[in-house]
Amino acid sequence: MEPVGPYTLLCLERGGLESGRPGQFFMLEAPGRLLPRPMSLCLAPPGELAFLVEPIGPGTRALCALTPGDAIHVLGPLGNGFDLDVERPLLVAGGIGIAPMPYLREALGGAPAILGFRSELHAEAACLLPDAEVVVEPELVTDLLGEDPGDVLACGPEPMLEAVRRAVPGAQLAWEAPMACGYGACFGCVVELEGRYARLCVEGPVLR
Amino acid sequence: MEPVGPYTLLCLERGGLESGRPGQFFMLEAPGRLLPRPMSLCLAPPGELAFLVEPIGPGTRALCALTPGDAIHVLGPLGNGFDLDVERPLLVAGGIGIAPMPYLREALGGAPAILGFRSELHAEAACLLPDAEVVVEPELVTDLLGEDPGDVLACGPEPMLEAVRRAVPGAQLAWEAPMACGYGACFGCVVELEGRYARLCVEGPVLR
Amino acid sequence: MSVPILNASGCLDALVAPDVARTLDAFVTKTVTLLPREGNPPPRIAEVEHGMLNSIGLQNPGIDAFVSEALPALAELGVPLWVSVGGFSAREYAHVCERLDECEDVTTIELNLSCPNVEEAAETAAEITRAARAATSKPLYAKLSPATWDLAALARAVAEAGADGLSLVNTIRGLALDPATGRPVLARGAGGYSGPALLPIAAACIHACAHAVDLPIVGMGGVASGADAAMLVAAGASAIAIGTALFADPLAAERIRAELASAVGTPPAADRDSRSLSQASSA
Amino acid sequence: MSVPILNASGCLDALVAPDVARTLDAFVTKTVTLLPREGNPPPRIAEVEHGMLNSIGLQNPGIDAFVSEALPALAELGVPLWVSVGGFSAREYAHVCERLDECEDVTTIELNLSCPNVEEAAETAAEITRAARAATSKPLYAKLSPATWDLAALARAVAEAGADGLSLVNTIRGLALDPATGRPVLARGAGGYSGPALLPIAAACIHACAHAVDLPIVGMGGVASGADAAMLVAAGASAIAIGTALFADPLAAERIRAELASAVGTPPAADRDSRSLSQASSA
Ligand SMILES: Cc1cc2nc3c(=O)[nH]c(=O)nc-3n(C[C@H](O)[C@H](O)[C@H](O)COP(=O)(O)OP(=O)(O)OC[C@H]3O[C@@H](n4cnc5c(N)ncnc54)[C@H](O)[C@@H]3O)c2cc1C
Ligand SMILES: Cc1cc2nc3c(=O)[nH]c(=O)nc-3n(C[C@H](O)[C@H](O)[C@H](O)COP(=O)(O)OP(=O)(O)OC[C@H]3O[C@@H](n4cnc5c(N)ncnc54)[C@H](O)[C@@H]3O)c2cc1C
Ligand SMILES: Cc1cc2nc3c(=O)[nH]c(=O)nc-3n(C[C@H](O)[C@H](O)[C@H](O)COP(=O)(O)O)c2cc1C
Ligand SMILES: Cc1cc2nc3c(=O)[nH]c(=O)nc-3n(C[C@H](O)[C@H](O)[C@H](O)COP(=O)(O)O)c2cc1C
Ligand code: FES
Ligand code: FES
Numbered sequence: 001m002e003p004v005g006p007y008t009l010l011c012l013e014r015g016g017l018e019s020g021r022p023g024q025f026f027m028l029e030a031p032g033r034l035l036p037r038p039m040s041l042c043l044a045p046p047g048e049l050a051f052l053v054e055p056i057g058p059g060t061r062a063l064c065a066l067t068p069g070d071a072i073h074v075l076g077p078l079g080n081g082f083d084l085d086v087e088r089p090l091l092v093a094g095g096i097g098i099a100p101m102p103y104l105r106e107a108l109g110g111a112p113a114i115l116g117f118r119s120e121l122h123a124e125a126a127c128l129l130p131d132a133e134v135v136v137e138p139e140l141v142t143d144l145l146g147e148d149p150g151d152v153l154a155c156g157p158e159p160m161l162e163a164v165r166r167a168v169p170g171a172q173l174a175w176e177a178p179m180a181c182g183y184g185a186c187f188g189c190v191v192e193l194e195g196r197y198a199r200l201c202v203e204g205p206v207l208r
Numbered sequence: 209m210e211p212v213g214p215y216t217l218l219c220l221e222r223g224g225l226e227s228g229r230p231g232q233f234f235m236l237e238a239p240g241r242l243l244p245r246p247m248s249l250c251l252a253p254p255g256e257l258a259f260l261v262e263p264i265g266p267g268t269r270a271l272c273a274l275t276p277g278d279a280i281h282v283l284g285p286l287g288n289g290f291d292l293d294v295e296r297p298l299l300v301a302g303g304i305g306i307a308p309m310p311y312l313r314e315a316l317g318g319a320p321a322i323l324g325f326r327s328e329l330h331a332e333a334a335c336l337l338p339d340a341e342v343v344v345e346p347e348l349v350t351d352l353l354g355e356d357p358g359d360v361l362a363c364g365p366e367p368m369l370e371a372v373r374r375a376v377p378g379a380q381l382a383w384e385a386p387m388a389c390g391y392g393a394c395f396g397c398v399v400e401l402e403g404r405y406a407r408l409c410v411e412g413p414v415l416r
Numbered sequence: 417m418s419v420p421i422l423n424a425s426g427c428l429d430a431l432v433a434p435d436v437a438r439t440l441d442a443f444v445t446k447t448v449t450l451l452p453r454e455g456n457p458p459p460r461i462a463e464v465e466h467g468m469l470n471s472i473g474l475q476n477p478g479i480d481a482f483v484s485e486a487l488p489a490l491a492e493l494g495v496p497l498w499v500s501v502g503g504f505s506a507r508e509y510a511h512v513c514e515r516l517d518e519c520e521d522v523t524t525i526e527l528n529l530s531c532p533n534v535e536e537a538a539e540t541a542a543e544i545t546r547a548a549r550a551a552t553s554k555p556l557y558a559k560l561s562p563a564t565w566d567l568a569a570l571a572r573a574v575a576e577a578g579a580d581g582l583s584l585v586n587t588i589r590g591l592a593l594d595p596a597t598g599r600p601v602l603a604r605g606a607g608g609y610s611g612p613a614l615l616p617i618a619a620a621c622i623h624a625c626a627h628a629v630d631l632p633i634v635g636m637g638g639v640a641s642g643a644d645a646a647m648l649v650a651a652g653a654s655a656i657a658i659g660t661a662l663f664a665d666p667l668a669a670e671r672i673r674a675e676l677a678s679a680v681g682t683p684p685a686a687d688r689d690s691r692s693l694s695q696a697s698s699a
Numbered sequence: 700m701s702v703p704i705l706n707a708s709g710c711l712d713a714l715v716a717p718d719v720a721r722t723l724d725a726f727v728t729k730t731v732t733l734l735p736r737e738g739n740p741p742p743r744i745a746e747v748e749h750g751m752l753n754s755i756g757l758q759n760p761g762i763d764a765f766v767s768e769a770l771p772a773l774a775e776l777g778v779p780l781w782v783s784v785g786g787f788s789a790r791e792y793a794h795v796c797e798r799l800d801e802c803e804d805v806t807t808i809e810l811n812l813s814c815p816n817v818e819e820a821a822e823t824a825a826e827i828t829r830a831a832r833a834a835t836s837k838p839l840y841a842k843l844s845p846a847t848w849d850l851a852a853l854a855r856a857v858a859e860a861g862a863d864g865l866s867l868v869n870t871i872r873g874l875a876l877d878p879a880t881g882r883p884v885l886a887r888g889a890g891g892y893s894g895p896a897l898l899p900i901a902a903a904c905i906h907a908c909a910h911a912v913d914l915p916i917v918g919m920g921g922v923a924s925g926a927d928a929a930m931l932v933a934a935g936a937s938a939i940a941i942g943t944a945l946f947a948d949p950l951a952a953e954r955i956r957a958e959l960a961s962a963v964g965t966p967p968a969a970d971r972d973s974r975s976l977s978q979a980s981s982a
Contacts, residue, residue, distance in 0.1 A: 029947065034894055035746050036947050059746070073948065180744045180751060181946035184715030187729070187755045188744035197737050197758060202715055237664065242611055243463045244664050267463070281665065388461045388468060389663035392432030395446070395472045396461035405454050405475060410432055466749040466896045562871070563848050588845070588871075590899030591906050591934060595926060598933035606903040613749045613896035616873030620889040623874050643878060650881035651874060 001066060005124030007096065008064040009042065010051045012074060019044035020077025022084070022104035023155075023174050023206040026051070027182040029073035030059035036073065037063065038179045038201070040100035040155070042128070049074070052125070054096040078182050079205050082172050084108060086151035091129070092141050092164055092171075094156025095122060100174060102128045104153060111153075116141035116160065142167050174206045209274060213332030215304065216272040217250065218259045220282060227252035228285025230292070230312035231363075231382050231414040234259070235390040237281035238267035244281065245271065246387045246409070248308035248363070250336070257282070260333070262304040286390050290380050290414050292316060294359035299337070300349050300372055300379075302364025303330060308382060310336045312361060319361075324349035324368065350375050382414045419649055419676060421669045424636045424659030425500035425526060425559070425583075426472060431489055436662070439669040442496040444657065445486075447528045449501075450508045452478035462592045462601040467611030467638070468660055469590050471604040474502050474528075479512045483519060491521035498524040500559070506539040506547035517552035525554050527579075530561030530586035542573035549578030557634065559583035560625075562617045568628035575629040583634045583657070584621045588614070611660040614638040619651040626652025640668070642675020702932055702959060704952045707919045707942030708783035708809060708842070708866075709755060714772055719945070722952040726778045727940065728769075730785040730811045733794050735761035745875045745884040750894030750921070751943055752873050754887040757785050757811075762795045766802060774804035781807040783842070789822040789830035800835035808837050810862075813844030813869035825856035832861030840917065842866035843908075845900045851911035858912040865908055866917045866940070868901045894943040897921040902934040909935025923951070925958020 002009040010028075017026075019041060027036035028051065037059040043050035055064040066072065082100075084107055091101050091113035098115055105111050113132035116139070117123040126134045133144055141156075142163045152171035154164045161173045177189040177200045190197035193207065210217040218236075225234075227249060235244035236259065245267040251258035263272040274280065290308075292315055299309050299321035306323055313319050321340035324347070325331040334342045341352055349364070350371045360379035362372045369381045385397040385408045398405035401415065420441035429446070430437035437443045455475025462469045477486065482499075490497055499522050503509040509527060516522050527548055529541040539547075545558055558579040564570050571582060587608025592601045600606070618637025626633060635653025639645050640661040648656060661668045703724035712729070713720035720726045738758030745752045760769065765782075773780055782805050786792040792810060799805050810831055812824040822830075828841050841862040847853050854865060870891025875884045883889070901920025909916060918936025922928050923944040931939060944951045 027947075033746060034749075034751060034943070034947065075949065178742055178744055180746075180753070180943075181949075183719075183949060184712045185710055185719075185949075186744065186753070186946055187709070187712075187738065187758050188741075188753060190738070190741050190743065190758070197741075235664075241463060242466075242468060242660070242664065283666065386459055386461055388463075388470070388660075389666075391436075391666060392429045393427055393436075393666075394461065394470070394663055395426070395429075395455065395475050396458075396470060398455070398458050398460065398475070405458075464899050467899070469899060561848060563846055565844060565846050588900060589903040589907075591903035592899055593902065593930050593933045595929065598929075600906075606906060609899050609903075613899075616747050616750070616752060616875055616892050616896075617871060619876065620872040620874035620892075623883075623889060624872075646878065646881075647876050650876045 001068065004052060004128060005122055006054065007125055008053050008055065010053055010063060010066065012049045014047050014049050017049060017074065018077055019049060021081030022107045023081030023100050024077035024079050025182070025205060026074055026076030026078065027179070028063060030062040031066070031070070031072065032062055033059045035059070035180050036075065036182065038182050040174070041077065041103050042099045043102050052096065052099040052128070075182065079201050080203065082153050082174070082206050086153070088150030090114070090150045090152050092152055092154040092156070094141055094160040097154070097156030097160070097174070098125050098128060100155055105129065114141045114144050116156070170208060172206050172208055175200055175204055209276065212260060212336060213330055214262065215333055216261050216263065218261055218271060218274065220257045222255050222257050225257060225282065226285055227257060229289030230315045231289030231308050232285035232287050233390065233413060234282055234284030234286065235387070236271060238270040239274070239278070239280065240270055241267045243267070243388050244283065244390065246390050248382070249285065249311050250307045251310050260304065260307040260336070283390065287409050287413050288411065290361050290382070294361070296358030298322065298358045298360050300353070300360055300362040300364070302349055302368040305362070305364030305368070305382070306333050306336060308363050313337065322349045322352050324364070378416060380414050380416055383408055383412055419645065420655040421673055422498065422634060422655060422657040423662060423669070424657040425528065427659040427662050430493055430495070431486065433666065434493055436666045437493055437495050439667060440495060441655070442498050442523065443490070443493065444498040444526060445490070445500050446476055447474050447500040447502040448476050448479055448482045448512060449474055449503055450479055450511050452476065452481065457603040459602055462607070464590065464592050466613035467590070467609050469592055469602060469607035469609055470587070471602045471607035473604065479515050483515055487519060487521060496523045497521055498526050500526045500528050501548070502528040506544045509544050510547040510551040513548045513551040517554060522554060524557060525552060526557040526559050526583050528559050528586070530559055540573070541570060542577040545574045545577035545579050555580040557581040557583045559586055560621070561586050562588045562621050567621050568624045571625040571629045575631055579631065581632040581634065582625055582629070583636065584625060585614070585618045585637045588617065610637070612638045612640060615644055615647070619647055622648055622651040622653050639672065642672050642678070645672050645676055702928065703938040704956055705781065705917060705938060705940040706945060706952070707940040708811065710942040710945050713776055713778070714769065716949065717776055719949045720776055720778050722950065723778060724938070725781050725806065726773070726776065727781040727809060728773070728783050729759055730757050730783040731759050731762055731765045731795060732757055732785045733762055733791045735759065735764065740886040742885055745890070747873065747875050749896035750873070750892050752875055752885060752890035752892055753870070754885045754890035756887065762798050766798055770802060770804060779806045780804055781809050783809045783811050784831070785811040786827070789827045792827050793830040793834040796831045796834040800837060805837060807840060808835060809840040809842050809866050811842050811869070813842055823856070824853060825860040828857045828860035828862050838863040840864040840866045842869055843904070844869050845871050845904050850904050851907045854908040854912045858914055862914065864915040864917065865912070866919065867904045867908060868897070868920045871897070871900065893920070895921045895923060898927055898930070902930055905931055905934040905936050922955065925955050925961070928955050928959055
């Protein structure tokens with residue numbers, strides 16, 4: 001449990017869990033709530049799994065209120081992560097979308113990154129990704145993409161992802177949707193994909 | 209918070225509450241439960257109200273799990289207590305029915321007492337009423353009532369109260385019933401009284 | 417937000433707790449029937465994990481004793497008076513409404529068309545409403561059950577039959593069994609389920625009816641905070657009634673009114689005006 | 700206590716999670732309709748205080764694709780297969796049942812007569828059951844809604860029409876509004892309310908139907924522990940289905956089976972097999 005700007009870094013002992021591929025997620029029990037909450041893996045130090053959580057509602061607040069020794073149910077890794085077979089990776093993240101980036105950069109053996117935040121306080125989370133370029137609103141990450149940004153791997157709020165997609169049509173984008181189960185059981189997390197409703201937890205969260 | 213045999217003595221600061229008449233009760237918020245729980249006042253030291261609680265279900269367990277500094281809603285005093293205008297008082301209690309007796313004896317300026325318990329462990333609560341006669345099952349309080357027990361004021365489980373009523377028709381008996389509100393609002397706590405259903409929280413809990 | 421706050425029928429006795437009744441914008445009586453009723457045998461109430469069950473069974477003194485004894489005393493409270501009316505046939509409802517029609521102190525009649533704890537009348541809710549309408553010119557609110565497949569259609573039918581408003585919702589049937597014996601906790605078996613679990617159900621019923629008919633709606637079902645009340649208002653209620661929440665907090669109406677006024681939708685638990693272990697006081 | 704444990708329809712995809720399906724005594728498919736359906740627009744789910752709301756809207760590939768693609772794969776799981784059938788007219792139900800009647804791998808058909816998230820058929824549940832009965836000789840379970848005033852009467856009607864069993868209960872309509880905007884959280888407005896809040900409602904429905912008809916009952920609604928399952932069994936269910944609880948705990952069936960076997964009615968929270976902050980592991 002470690003504050004990172006307005007976010008909390010939650011470290012769990014790994015037990016028998018795999019850390020999976022960057023961009024995959026885990027369902028974390030939020031104490032006192034009926035449904036678990038999806039969280040991208042942020043860091044995978046030996047024997048641990050670390051998640052970066054933004055407290056925006058009852059579930060994330062309950063997670064941020066955990067104290068050492070507390071026990072929670074964890075399910076994962078789930079979904080499809082980023083395709084790491086890229087030539088010129090560029091990480092692009094907005095706000096809590098930074099969560100999967102540290103683990104992603106590690107898996108790529110390093111990569112440049114552009115991070116956008118809505119305030120200086122939020123921007124403190126940039127410490128998780130040293131050497132990244134950081135912008136704070138009103139400046140936007142897309143302002144820094146340039147002509148030929150390379151292979152973009154992005155995570156962030158929907159409007160940001162839409163803007164990145166317009167700027168870089170082939171970008172890999174990690175989306176969000178409310179999820180009840182995270183493993184394909186409920187059909188609750190659908191997003192429109194090529195004219196049909198696809199379960200983001202099964203076909204995503206990373207989509208091209 | 210003080211264990212008394214298998215029971216817990218719960219001391220609340222009194223705030224603006226009256227302590228009321230012995231045999232009256234208070235509705236205590238049981239943290240995490242929808243409905244408050246009725247409890248007889250056990251002791252009224254200056255500035256405090258003390259309740260003796262037997263943990264038999266979720267509500268009473270929640271009350272026994274309170275820790276100093278915790279805050280709960282309290283409503284009372286409620287209902288009709290014992291009539292103290294008696295000549296030869298004899299207190300008779302079974303099990304947690306001892307709860308109202310310490311405050312009752314104090315109000316009477318002392319009185320003999322017969323206490324019955326279902327085990328030696330439960331009988332430890334007799335320390336709240338020094339000098340009382342104590343029986344443990346299979347011996348019953350009614351075995352000790354004798355020919356002319358005087359003005360009996362009793363509290364205890366239903367079968368005990370029925371037996372006391374048979375032995376001493378004019379006894380004052382403090383009954384129990386499940387209560388949702390304690391102040392006459394729900395009609396949930398009725399007992400049969402002279403062929404009609406009377407609200408125990410309004411017409412009792414002490415009945416003749 | 418200023419919204420009238422009432423008690424839910426059967427959840428307050430104004431004669432026993434007049435100070436509580438005076439916190440309300442109108443007091444609603446427990447349901448009154450033509451003949452006196454002793455109600456169901458105890459146990460009548462049980463707490464369950466997310467609400468409570470009751471099977472009171474409309475214990476009430478009957479319309480004669482109500483009019484001659486309770487009503488004069490209620491009138492002295494100075495709180496607008498709604499009388500809830502029940503029955504076992506449309507004729508019975510009509511008789512009771514006729515009696516109340518003469519009573520100046522009664523401002524509104526609420527037809528309890530939905531008690532899960534007694535055998536119901538054979539007529540439909542609309543037929544009963546029509547009979548009651550013929551018997552009184554007082555404002556008539558129809559109180560409906562959430563255990564209705566097409567509540568919007570029922571709302572249209574009672575509106576058509578002359579209802580001036582809707583009270584939504586009554587309890588829904590629920591059952592608790594003693595884990596040790598497997599037998600029902602309540603003497604009557606099932607009971608009416610009320611409290612927090614009901615809130616989304618009430619919101620859906622109110623929303624559906626608000627879109628179906630142009631009648632004012634008294635919203636109820638699990639309201640325990642200003643945020644809950646605001647939710648039912650957003651769903652379409654123009655007034656709120658508080659039932660189960662009054663049992664734990666007799667001053668719930670004042671608290672909820674204040675929470676609505678401050679208009680911040682804070683969660684129920686945080687709103688509670690509570691006493692610390694070192695500071696008990698009467699509510 | 701040994702009681703068959705199934706998943707509730709729409710709460711598990713056996714092809715995505717075959718290991719979970721193999722923990723069940725039978726797998727129940729999501730409701731299949733005659734034509735493919737994309738379902739309702741998102742957001743489709745919302746957590747509320749004592750349960751959740753969904754408005755999936757019967758997203759499914761339609762009976763043709765189901766029979767040709769999903770069924771062969773499902774058959775390979777080696778788990779008895781129940782197919783849930785929905786429709787918008789008795790004819791549609793009958794068509795789908797007719798198709799399934801030819802499929803050896805289908806052991807039982809469950810008629811979803813109670814989805815709160817789509818427009819319903821004009822025919823009554825009994826008429827639909829009768830049409831389905833004529834179309835198949837497979838065991839037919841009728842799945843009914845708790846939003847039914849006289850469920851015992853409905854149970855008798857579907858029994859009379861040829862149902863071999865009952866599935867009780869489906870979700871009940873519920874609504875959540877965003878406190879900030881006052882607008883529904885789900886795109887479709889109201890949704891189906893499931894989870895813990897439903898348990899007493901389910902128990903009452905099962906109890907009423909078990910006394911009304913002599914049919915086996917699959918009990919469901921808020922079951923999250925062995926104690927919950929035991930309660931529905933005590934109410935009259937002969938098998939249990941688990942829905943919402945599978946979302947938080949894919950191994951809920953095994954856990955509940957074990958809890959039932961140990962036959963100690965401990966409360967749900969204490970039963971949870973959980974991982975400590977210093978010991979995360981996959982479920
Ligand atoms: C694959 C995936 C990975 C995620 N990874 C992370 C992560 O690493 N760190 C992190 O902090 N969060 C992450 N999230 C988002 C996180 O799961 C949600 O913030 C959380 O579920 C909200 O729960 P709550 O109870 O706190 O708030 P709620 O009350 O559920 O929601 C609060 C507000 O946020 C909106 N909201 C809820 N869930 C989502 C969502 N999934 N997407 C967009 N808006 C939503 C609601 O509509 C509401 O307005 C991820 C989501 C997904 C789908
Ligand atoms: C006027 C009055 C004064 C009381 N004073 C005290 C007191 O001073 N100390 C104390 O420990 N208890 C007292 N009680 C009893 C106490 O209120 C109940 O034990 C408590 O409400 C049970 O709540 P629970 O959630 O712990 O258990 P529950 O789950 O509600 O009940 C556990 C078991 O006890 C039974 N039960 C529940 N309530 C009652 C009841 N009121 N009477 C008989 N059986 C019941 C239930 O049927 C169940 O089998 C009093 C009751 C009344 C009516
Ligand atoms: C103990 C109790 C008694 C009730 N009695 C009546 C009644 O007599 N008439 C009636 O119309 N509703 C009655 N109700 C239903 C309430 O008026 C209300 O519709 C329901 O409880 C939902 O609101 P709540 O969740 O705020 O309690 C009663 C409810 C309870 C809990
Ligand atoms: C996300 C979701 C989808 C559902 N889809 C269906 C469905 O397709 N067909 C059906 O008959 N019931 C469906 N249901 C209802 C469940 O089968 C079950 O009846 C209900 O959820 C109550 O059980 P629970 O409280 O254990 O979830 C669905 C429920 C949920 C939560
Ligand atoms: S979250 Fe349940 S299917 Fe995706
Ligand atoms: S406890 Fe509510 S009337 Fe007595």
